[in-house]
Amino acid sequence: MVWSRRTFSALAGTTALGLTLSGSGGAFARASAPTGPAPDPPGADGTRHTVGFDKYSMLVDGSRVVLWSGEVHPFRLPSPSLWRDVLEKLRAHGYNTISVYVSWNYHSPAPGRYDFTGVRDLDLFLRTAAETGLYVILRPGPYINAEVDAGGFPGWLTATRGTARTSDPTYLSYVDEWLTAVNRIAVRHLYTHGGGTIVLYQLENEYANNVTSPRGRDYMAHLYAKVRADGIDVPLFHNDKGRNGYWAPGTFDTGGESGRYLYGFDGYPSPLAPPPDWGYYGVGGTKGGSTASPETPGLLAEFGGGWFDPWGGVEFDGKGYAESARTRDAAYERRFYLTNLANGIKVHNVYMTFGGTSWGWLPAPVVYTSYDYGAALDEARRPTPKLVPMHQLGQLLHSVPDLAKLDRAADIQVGAKGGASGEAAGITAYHLVNPDTEAHFHILRNDRADDVLAAVPLAGVDVPLPVPVPALDARLLATGLPLGRRTLRYSSAQPMLWLTAGRQDIAVFTGRKGEATRTAVECASKPTVTVLEGKADHAYTSGALRVDAELDGLTRVLVEGGGTDAPFLLLLADDETSVRLWRHDTPSGPVLAYGPALLRTAALRDTTVHLTGDTVEAADLEVWGPRGMSEVVWNQGRLKARATTSGSLRAERRLPGVPAVHLPALDNWRFHTENPESDAGFDDSAWKVADRTSSYSTTPVPAGQPVLFADDYGFHYGDVWYRGRFEEAGDAGAAESVSLSYVTGTQGLLMAWLDGKPLGAHRMPVPDKSTVRKGTWSATATFPVRYASGPHVLSVLVRRMQHDMDGAAKDTHKAARGLTAVTFAGASPAVTWRIQGEAAPDPVRGPLNHGGLYGERQGWHLPGFADGGWKAVDFPRASRGQGVAWYRTGFRLAIDPGVDASIGLTLTDDPARAYRVQIFLNGWNMGQYINDVGPQHTFVLPGGVLRTRGANTLALAVLSDGTTPAGPGEVRLTLMGSAAGGVPVTPVDSPGRAHAR
Ligand code: GAL
Numbered sequence: 001m002v003w004s005r006r007t008f009s010a011l012a013g014t015t016a017l018g019l020t021l022s023g024s025g026g027a028f029a030r031a032s033a034p035t036g037p038a039p040d041p042p043g044a045d046g047t048r049h050t051v052g053f054d055k056y057s058m059l060v061d062g063s064r065v066v067l068w069s070g071e072v073h074p075f076r077l078p079s080p081s082l083w084r085d086v087l088e089k090l091r092a093h094g095y096n097t098i099s100v101y102v103s104w105n106y107h108s109p110a111p112g113r114y115d116f117t118g119v120r121d122l123d124l125f126l127r128t129a130a131e132t133g134l135y136v137i138l139r140p141g142p143y144i145n146a147e148v149d150a151g152g153f154p155g156w157l158t159a160t161r162g163t164a165r166t167s168d169p170t171y172l173s174y175v176d177e178w179l180t181a182v183n184r185i186a187v188r189h190l191y192t193h194g195g196g197t198i199v200l201y202q203l204e205n206e207y208a209n210n211v212t213s214p215r216g217r218d219y220m221a222h223l224y225a226k227v228r229a230d231g232i233d234v235p236l237f238h239n240d241k242g243r244n245g246y247w248a249p250g251t252f253d254t255g256g257e258s259g260r261y262l263y264g265f266d267g268y269p270s271p272l273a274p275p276p277d278w279g280y281y282g283v284g285g286t287k288g289g290s291t292a293s294p295e296t297p298g299l300l301a302e303f304g305g306g307w308f309d310p311w312g313g314v315e316f317d318g319k320g321y322a323e324s325a326r327t328r329d330a331a332y333e334r335r336f337y338l339t340n341l342a343n344g345i346k347v348h349n350v351y352m353t354f355g356g357t358s359w360g361w362l363p364a365p366v367v368y369t370s371y372d373y374g375a376a377l378d379e380a381r382r383p384t385p386k387l388v389p390m391h392q393l394g395q396l397l398h399s400v401p402d403l404a405k406l407d408r409a410a411d412i413q414v415g416a417k418g419g420a421s422g423e424a425a426g427i428t429a430y431h432l433v434n435p436d437t438e439a440h441f442h443i444l445r446n447d448r449a450d451d452v453l454a455a456v457p458l459a460g461v462d463v464p465l466p467v468p469v470p471a472l473d474a475r476l477l478a479t480g481l482p483l484g485r486r487t488l489r490y491s492s493a494q495p496m497l498w499l500t501a502g503r504q505d506i507a508v509f510t511g512r513k514g515e516a517t518r519t520a521v522e523c524a525s526k527p528t529v530t531v532l533e534g535k536a537d538h539a540y541t542s543g544a545l546r547v548d549a550e551l552d553g554l555t556r557v558l559v560e561g562g563g564t565d566a567p568f569l570l571l572l573a574d575d576e577t578s579v580r581l582w583r584h585d586t587p588s589g590p591v592l593a594y595g596p597a598l599l600r601t602a603a604l605r606d607t608t609v610h611l612t613g614d615t616v617e618a619a620d621l622e623v624w625g626p627r628g629m630s631e632v633v634w635n636q637g638r639l640k641a642r643a644t645t646s647g648s649l650r651a652e653r654r655l656p657g658v659p660a661v662h663l664p665a666l667d668n669w670r671f672h673t674e675n676p677e678s679d680a681g682f683d684d685s686a687w688k689v690a691d692r693t694s695s696y697s698t699t700p701v702p703a704g705q706p707v708l709f710a711d712d713y714g715f716h717y718g719d720v721w722y723r724g725r726f727e728e729a730g731d732a733g734a735a736e737s738v739s740l741s742y743v744t745g746t747q748g749l750l751m752a753w754l755d756g757k758p759l760g761a762h763r764m765p766v767p768d769k770s771t772v773r774k775g776t777w778s779a780t781a782t783f784p785v786r787y788a789s790g791p792h793v794l795s796v797l798v799r800r801m802q803h804d805m806d807g808a809a810k811d812t813h814k815a816a817r818g819l820t821a822v823t824f825a826g827a828s829p830a831v832t833w834r835i836q837g838e839a840a841p842d843p844v845r846g847p848l849n850h851g852g853l854y855g856e857r858q859g860w861h862l863p864g865f866a867d868g869g870w871k872a873v874d875f876p877r878a879s880r881g882q883g884v885a886w887y888r889t890g891f892r893l894a895i896d897p898g899v900d901a902s903i904g905l906t907l908t909d910d911p912a913r914a915y916r917v918q919i920f921l922n923g924w925n926m927g928q929y930i931n932d933v934g935p936q937h938t939f940v941l942p943g944g945v946l947r948t949r950g951a952n953t954l955a956l957a958v959l960s961d962g963t964t965p966a967g968p969g970e971v972r973l974t975l976m977g978s979a980a981g982g983v984p985v986t987p988v989d990s991p992g993r994a995h996a997r
Contacts, residue, residue: 057346070354072353073352089383093394094391096831107120119487119845135198148424158814159696164810166210231473239302240263264347265300331392335472341476396496408430427444477491491518502629529545529560551725567647616657619657661896661975690707698810708722709823714836717838720817726794741822743820747918758883836857837850859993863990875970881966899982906939908970922952
C-alpha cells in the first residue's frame with residue numbers, strides 16, 4: 001500500500017478556502033502560488049528541477065520554500081561515516097538545508113594538486129546530504145574566513161605573487177584552478193539536474209573592501225563568469241558582511257544575466273541587545289539587510305547561532321563553549337530567529353549548527369582546536385537543548401508553507417494582562433499575513449528580564465488572549481491557519497506541525513513547561529471531545545472548540561465530529577516532549593513517531609513501518625502513519641505493537657536505553673626525547689639552504705638578511721627548524737647576545753640552542769580581550785651568548801602556529817611565519833641558514849596533519865612505529881628541560897557496534913606548567929593542548945579515526961620551554977555521550993610509516 005502524491009491530492013481535494021492540498025508532506029501549494037506542489041524532501045532523483053526565487057522566497061519547482069539551514073563543515077569532522085549521523089540529526093530536527101564551506105587549503109597540498117578522496121571526499125558528503133533529504137548551499141570561497149588557517153587559502157598561496165582577493169592575474173589563475181576542481185564535483189550535485197541537492201552557491205565571502213574599485217568588481221565578475229562557465233546553473237549570491245547592500249544584483253557585471261543572482265548578508269548581533277530588525281521592520285532605507293535588494297528574498301547567509309572562543313578562553317571568561325551555548329541559548333534562538341522571520345528572511349542559515357573540530361593545523365591563530373561554537377549539535381555530535389526551537393520552527397516551516405510568503409500587516413497593540421498596553425507591556429509585536437491564504441502570524445518578543453503575561457488582541461478572540469512571554473524569549477502565534485480539514489482560530493501556544501495520518505488530522509502546539517495555553521479550532525457544530533492524556537478543559541463556544549491546558553508532557557485531545565468526518569488529534573507538548581515527536585515524510589505519506597531520542601529514517605513497506613533511530617534512556621515508541629500500517633520495526637527488530645485510541649500504533653515494550661560504555665585506563669606509556677637538530681653535530685646537509693633575497697610576503701625582508709620566512713621554502717604548517725652555521729675567526733668572546741626576531745600566529749613560541757646548549761625560549765604573550773583578534777604576532781627574543789673562536793651552530797625551533805586570515809582583503813595571510821631576522825651584539829658573524837619544516841604532505845591525512853618536528857618527520861606519530869626500545873614511563877610526569885619529548889601508548893576498545901559513543905581525550909595538570917601537547921590518534925593530529933593557556937582539556941576523538949572495536953595508537957608530542965617542569969599530568973579517555981543506534985562507521989584509513997622523510 002503506497003500512497004502516491006497524486007492519490008493523496010485526489011483524496012484530499014480542494015478545501016473551502018480554494019487551497020489545493022497536495023504533497024506527501026501534507027504541505028500546501030496555494031492556488032495563487034506559481035505552480036506545482038510543495039517539494040518533497042529533495043534527493044538526487046535524476047529529474048530536472050527549477051530553482052528560482054521571487055521577492056518573497058526561493059521557488060523550487062515553482063513552489064515556495066523557506067530554506068531553514070544549518071552550517072556544517074565536512075572538513076571539521078574527519079570521518080565520512082559520521083557525516084551521515086550529523087546530517088540525519090539535522091534533518092530530523094527540522095532543518096531542510098545545510099550550508100557548506102569548502103576549504104581550499106584542505107584539498108590542495110600544492111599548486112595544481114587537488115585531492116577529494118578519503119576524509120576530503122566532497123562527492124560523498126554531497127551524496128549523503130541528498131540521501132538525507134537536505135538542500136545544500138555550497139560556499140567554496142575561494143576565500144572563506146571560517147577561523148581556518150589563512151581563511152582557507154592553501155599554505156602555498158601565501159608565497160605567490162599578486163594580491164589575493166582581487167583581479168590580479170596570477171591570483172585568478174590559481175582561483176580558476178581551484179574552482180575548476182571543486183566545481184567539477186559540485187556540478188554533479190546540482191538540484192537543477194537531479195544529481196544532488198545544491199540549490200544555491202556563494203561567491204567569495206564577506207568581500208567588503210574593494211566594492212567600488214575595478215579590481216574588486218572585476219574579481220567578482222570573474223568569479224561569476226567562471227562559476228557559470230563551469231556549469232553551475234543554480235542561483236548565485238554573496239554574503240555581505242555589513243548589511244550595506246554590497247554586491248546586490250546589478251552592482252557588478254554578471255555577463256548580462258539577470259534574475260539568477262541574489263543579495264545575501266551576514267549577522268552576528270550581540271545577544272545582550274534586542275535583536276536587530278534587518279528587513280521589513282528595519283529603519284535606514286534600502287540598505288537595511290533584507291530590504292537592500294527588494295526583488296530578492298531576505299537571505300541571511302550566516303546568522304550567529306553561537307560564537308568562537310579564542311586561545312585562553314578570553315571570549316567566555318575561560319568557561320569555554322558551554323558559555324557560548326548559554327549566552328546564545330534556546331530562548332536567544334527563538335528571540336533572534338523569529339525576529340529574522342518577521343523581517344522577511346526566507347533563507348536562514350545558522351552559523352554554526354554543528355561546529356566540529358579544527359583538527360591538525362586547520363585552526364586560524366585566533367581559535368583553539370575545538371570549534372564547538374556553542375552550536376545546537378555539539379562537537380561530540382550530541383543534541384543540545386538548542387535544538388528544541390530549531391526543531392519546532394523547522395517542522396512549522398515545513399508544515400505551514402504560508403510562512404514563505406508574508407507581508408507586514410497592521411500593527412497590533414499588545415497589553416499586559418490586566419495592565420498597560422503597547423510598549424508598557426514590554427513586548428515587541430510583529431504582525432504578518434500571507435496575502436493569499438489570509439493566515440496571520442504574530443511574533444511576540446520580550447527583551448526584558450522579567451516574564452510578561454501579554455494580552456494579545458487577535459482576530460476571532462472576544463477579549464485579548466493571555467499569552468505568556470517569558471523573560472528574554474519570544475513566540476509565534478497563528479490565526480486562521482488550516483490544519484488539514486480543520487482551521488485554527490487561534491492558540492496561545494506556538495504551532496509546530498500538522499499532518500494527515502490515516503483518517504485523522506494531527507496538529508502539535510508547543511511552549512514552555514507549565515504554561516497555561518488556550519487553543520481554539522473552528523467547528524461548525526459541537527464536536528465530541530475526549531481528553532486522552534493529560535489535563536484539559538474544553539468548551540464549545542462561538543463556533544469554535546476551545547481547549548485550555550497547562551503544558552506538561554504531552555496533552556492529547558481527540559476531536560470527533562463538529563462538522564467534519566475526519567477525527568482531529570490535538571497534541572500540546574512542552575519543549576522536552578516536542579523534541580521526541582518526529583515527523584518524517586515517506587513516499588506513502590507522512591509518519592509521526594513519538595518517544596525515542598532520535599528518529600533517523602522511516603520507510604513504509606506493505607503494512608510495516610520501518611524506523612531507525614537512537615535511544616539514550618529507555619523510551620516508549622508510538623507511530624502515526626498512513627492507513628493500513630499495522631506493524632513496527634525499530635532498528636531492524638520487529639516489535640509487538642497495538643493500535644491506540646489516539647489512532648497510533650504503540651510498541652508493547654519500551655525500547656531499551658543505551659548500555660553502559662566502559663573505557664580503559666591509558667597506561668603502558670613509552671617515552672623518547674628528540675630535537676637532535678639542536679646538537680652541534682646533527683647532519684642538516686639535506687635541509688634547504690635559506691638564501692633567498694626576496695619574498696612575496698607582506699613582511700619586509702630585513703636589510704642585510706636572507707629570507708628566513710618558512711613559507712618561502714615550501715613549509716607551511718606546524719613547527720619549523722633553523723640551523724645557522726657560522727665561523728668565529730676573530731676576537732672570540734666579543735659576542736654579547738643574539739637577537740632572534742620571529743613572527744607567528746597567537747601562541748607562537750621559539751626555542752634556541754647554541755652548539756647544543758639551550759639558550760632559552762620565548763613565547764608570544766597570551767592575548768587579552770583587546771588583542772585577541774590580532775592574528776599575527778612578532779617579537780624579538782634576545783639571549784646572552786658566549787662562544788669561542790671556531791665553527792658554531794645556532795639551532796632554533798619555531799612553533800609558528802598558523803597563518804592569519806584575510807578578512808579585510810589586505811593579504812594578511814601573507815605575513816611571514818618563522819624567523820625573520822637574526823642579529824648579534826658585539827659580533828657580526830656571517831651565518832649560513834638551513835631550514836626544515838614539515839615532510840611531504842600525508843597523502844591520506846592531508847597537508848594540515850603534521851608539522852616539522854623530528855618525530856613527525858620520522859613518523860613517530862604513526863601507528864606501527866617501532867617504539868619497543870623506548871623507555872617505559874608512568875604519568876604524571878614532571879621532567880624539566882627545553883625541547884621536545886614524545887609519549888606513545890596503545891589501547892583497545894570493544895564498544896558494542898549498536899552503540900554510538902562519543903569519546904574524548906582529556907588532559908589535566910597543574911596549570912602553572914608551561915608545556916603543550918600535539919595529540920595524534922592513529923596518526924591523525926587531533927589538536928593542540930596548551931597546559932598553561934587552555935581552556936580546552938577534552939579533545940574529541942571521532943569514531944572512524946578512533947577504532948571503537950580494535951586497537952588504537954596514541955602519540956603525544958610534548959614541547960616544553962624549560963621554565964617549569966612539564967607533564968603530561970593526567971591523560972584519560974572520557975565518555976562525552978552515548979546512544980543506542982547511531983550509524984555504521986567505517987574505519988578511516990590510518991596508514992603507518994610510509995610517508996615520513
Ligand atoms: C563571518 C565569516 C565566517 C566566520 C564567522 C565567525 O564573518 O563569514 O567565515 O569567520 O564570521 O565565526
